[in-house]
Amino acid sequence: MKRIIKKSGLLIATTMLVLAGCQNDSASKKVDLDKESTGPVSFTLFSADPHPQWDKMESPVSKKVKEETGVSLEAEFDVAGGEQKIPLMIASGEYPDLILPKGNAAKLVEAEALIDLTDLIDKYGPNLKKVYGDYFNRLKWSNEDEGIYILPTSQVNQTYWAPGTGFMLQNDVVKQLGYPEIRTVKDFEKAIKDYKEKNPSIDGQPTVGLSLLADDWRIQITTTNPAFLATGAPDDGEFYIDPETFEAKMHYRRAEEKEYFRWLNHMNDSGLLDKESFVQKYDQYLAKVSSGRVIGLIDADWEMAEAQRALREAGKEERMYGMYPVTLTEEFEHHNFQDTGYLGGWGIGISVDNEDPVRAIKFLDYLASDEGQILQNWGIEGEHHEIVDGKRVIPEDEMKERNNNANYVKQTGVGALKGFAPPYGDGVVDSTGQTYTIASPDQIKDAYTETEKEVLTNYNVEMWKDLYPQKEDFPVKPWGAAFNIPVPGGSELELIMQKSLDIVKKRVPEAILAKPDDFDKVWDTFMNDLEKADVEKAEEEYTKLVKSRLELWGK
Amino acid sequence: MEIAKKKAHTYKPIKNKKSFWGSLIHQRYLYFMSMPFVIWVFVFNYLPLWGWTMAFQNYRPGKSMGEQEWVGLQHFIMLFQDERFYLVLRNTLAMSLMGLILGFTVPIVFAILLNEVRKKAFKSTLQTITYLPHFVSWVVVAGIVTKVLSIDGGVVNQVLTATGLVDEPIQFMTKGGLFWIIVTLADLWKEMGWNSIIFLAAMAGIDPQLYEAAKVDGAGRLRQIWHITLPGIRPTILVVLILSIGNLISIGFEKQFLLGNSTIVDYSEVLDLYALNYGIGLGRFSYGTAIGIFNSLVSIILLFLANGIFKRFTNQSVM
Incomplete structure (x- = not known):
């Protein structure tokens, strides 16, 4: 007995020790701005993303970077998104010199593991400042703490050459119907109806008119977010942000959207909506779409890309989809291309354990410089690209190698370090008028199928993008995108949002599947449920969040 | 899980301290040998109970015990005030009761039928075929079920x-309304063969002489089943029943999650999924823990109740 007590006492003692060990001594270090080492230096780096093309800094391009900066990296890439490693780092209090924590940055900042980069960038980061440009304010952490802890590594000023969301029709539909205008939901409905009447079956299977998907959160992508876009509002997550007053409103509570859902209800009633829409799982949806017998979709490109690819591989070009900027009526415009400005997001930070933060920031600054970016995108001059008439050109052989050699990045180092510093996006040009990245609209056009080209020609445009209202038609949204405003963990707002999402998942399908006469009744219940879940309180809280972001971003 | 037939204690309670220590020293090797297992159970089953304290805090990860904010029973009050909690509790209990009734009786009947099959090869083939679905994951089963019912x-x-x-x-x-039945039947299809194994094993342990004696006395097949097979596996049946009653509330959420869809969520959401969505999913570790504690307490109470009742009527118990 005594032994047990003794043993368990020992165990409890060890547990206590472990628990005590979890407390970090979080004495924040003051960065010495003038302390800088000379000569070669090596930094440890942790990235929460895998990097199968990591060259260990031994490729020609990375060697060149090493030459220029004197910095080499000993990198560790996690396959588990840092979910375990980062809390462990915090528990042990030992950090690598550079960290790319992905979604776990807040934990590191809370543990005071990252240094404030504001002064360092001010003194040693002219190129970083240049890349972020007017969006530099958006790097600030929060209203309470305006320090910069993370340098976002997503592309700045990216140009989008393809629409991300819209109403999709198989190319054969518009072709067979003689390229009718597809502008409003009525046009869309008519196209589906006419085509379905003419072709009751495709490849021997019954034709499906419009298929939606409600598998867990995906209901937002195909069913509820399009309600935003079809009624002239940009996608801001679950809340509509008034562009003038910045008041947030649960977007289902807008009167226009009720009419959009009424139209979906009508689609169901007239038998054009796939009866299995709200029952099918994602894989079933993809399988169905890949079979080529679903003629209409309302979806985001990334969600159905796999099916689109399958159709292409099967050689069913006419069953692939074109994307149209459909709205409820003509008074609305499709806001797919409205500019959110730079959204920032995940990036890189320098830890308190870094002995030489000045060299580290200089290293990142070099990667962000014109020279550094051209190295990462085009490679070394004379080796990976050539200058012809003052323009950068990639020789045909090299381009072929680039497209076909799966280990190109690892062998040459072109792009191996790209994820560690902020790059310019596609379409941004340097002082000589050439793009930083090698992507161009021609690349996209080259990838179109013959059928796609035919459809586009008949609509008198060159790209799908041209059908949409352009970026310049809309003002830049000063709050960015509301869905990327972090909601405080464990807050009441978060709870209400979860509750209302559960209500949405239940009531929206119910309303769409109801008899048209019952639609209003179901919709009223839906609205009442939301109110009961305290959605007004959530709107109030969300408005505060939007306003505080506007304040932080200095608009 | 040994069945202890209740019988009169044969040893005398040790009153005198000296003799306790005496026997401890006397049996020191036995104690010594059991020690690793006691430590094992303590470390993996009792130490984690320390985490229950989270239910009484506003737990934030990464902070030490002293820095946590204590909130008393707040999370339990919130739990019992949430309408949704009662809805998911209803679904959980409904599905587990249906599962218990069918998933318990059918394997017994199946095992008895199988036991009566005389042809060895046929019997073992049939048995293998019926328990194979147990090894198919729920993801696949859910896919099959939805496809079949599409x-x-x-x-x-x-x-x-x-x-x-x-x-x-x-x-x-x-x-x-159909969802509960679909889940129950899918579960039955998947687990029937597997669950009958234990009964078949119990039947194999019945003394063949009993059957011979019965035959001599003129008992037919049904009589033999009723008077020999069933009483022979009664202890096994009781243990399995008591244990499943103890597990009534923790039925997991895999099958409901995979088979359910947004139109019937009022029937498909179960307690464990609720704990996931509204607890850990929202970073509310304390709330999730409170649900976990509720779960464990209900399970323990059910187990003791069932055990008590059976002890009283049949003189058998698992404890």
Whole structure:
């Protein structure tokens, strides 16, 4: 007995020790701005993303970077998104010199593991400042703490050459119907109806008119977010942000959207909506779409890309989809291309354990410089690209190698370090008028199928993008995108949002599947449920969040 | 899990301290040998109970015990005030009760039938076939079930419409009331063979002489089943029953999650999924823990109740 007590006492003692060990001594270090080492230096780096093309800094391009900066990296890439490693780092209090924590940055900042980069960038980061440009304010952490802890590594000023969301029709539909205008939901409905009447079956299977998907959160992508876009509002997550007053409103509570859902209800009633829409799982949806017998979709490109690819591989070009900027009526415009400005997001930070933060920031600054970016995108001059008439050109052989050699990045180092510093996006040009990245609209056009080209020609445009209202038609949204405003963990707002999402998942399908006469009744219940879940309180809280972001971003 | 027949204690309680220490020293090797297991149980089953303290805090990860904010029973009050909690509790209990009734009786019947099969090869083939679905993951089973019940070329609807039983294909997966039955039947299909193994094993342990004696006395097949097979596996039946009653509330959420869809969530959401969505999913570790504690307490109470009742009527118990 005594032994047990003794043993368990020992165990409890060890547990206590472990628990005590979890407390970090979080004495924040003051960065010495003038302390800088000379000569070669090596930094440890942790990235929460895998990097199968990591060259260990031994490729020609990375060697060149090493030459220029004197910095080499000993990198560790996690396959588990840092979910375990980062809390462990915090528990042990030992950090690598550079960290790319992905979604776990807040934990590191809370543990005071990252240094404030504001002064360092001010003194040693002219190129970083240049890349972020007017969006530099958006790097600030929060209203309470305006320090910069993370340098976002997503592309700045990216140009989008393809629409991300819209109403999709198989190319054969518009072709067979003689390229009718597809502008409003009525046009869309008519196209589906006419085509379905003419072709009751495709490849021997019954034709499906419009298929939606409600598998867990995906209901937002195909069913509820399009309600935003079809009624002239940009996608801001679950809340509509008034562009003038910045008041947030649960977007289902807008009167226009009720009419959009009424139209979906009508689609169901007239038998054009796939009866299995709200029952099918994602894989079933993809399988169905890949079979080529679903003629209409309302979806985001990334969600159905796999099916689109399958159709292409099967050689069913006419069953692939074109994307149209459909709205409820003509008074609305499709806001797919409205500019959110730079959204920032995940990036890189320098830890308190870094002995030489000045060299580290200089290293990142070099990667962000014109020279550094051209190295990462085009490679070394004379080796990976050539200058012809003052323009950068990639020789045909090299381009072929680039497209076909799966280990190109690892062998040459072109792009191996790209994820560690902020790059310019596609379409941004340097002082000589050439793009930083090698992507161009021609690349996209080259990838179109013959059928796609035919459809586009008949609509008198060159790209799908041209059908949409352009970026310049809309003002830049000063709050960015509301869905990327972090909601405080464990807050009441978060709870209400979860509750209302559960209500949405239940009531929206119910309303769409109801008899048209019952639609209003179901919709009223839906609205009442939301109110009961305290959605007004959530709107109030969300408005505060939007306003505080506007304040932080200095608009 | 040994069945202890209740009988009079044969040893004398040790009153005198000296003799306790005496026997401890005397049996020191036995104690010594059991020690690793005691430590094992303590470390992995009792130490984690320390985490229950989270339910009484506003727990934030990464902070030490002293820095946590204590909130008393707040999370429990919130839990018992949430309408949704009662809804998911209803679903959980309904599905587990249905599962208990069917998932318990059918394997016994199946085991008895199988036991009566005389041809060895046929018997073992049948047994293997029926317990194979146990190894199929729920993801696959859910896929099969939805496909079979689909209105878009599902077998069931094809049969129903072809035979003229219904005019329009029935959308089975959107009928809330049917969901419980679908889950129960899918579970039955998957686990029937597996669950019958333990009963078959118990039947194998029955003394063949009993059957011979019964035959001599003129008992037919049914009589033999009733008077020999069933009483022979009674202890096993009771243990399995008591243990399943103890597990009534913790039925997991895999099958409901995979088979459910947004139109019938009022029937498909179960306690564990609720704990996941509203607890850990929202970073509310304390709330999730409170649900976990509720779960454990209900399980323990059910187990003791069931055990107590059976002890009283049958003199058998698992404890």
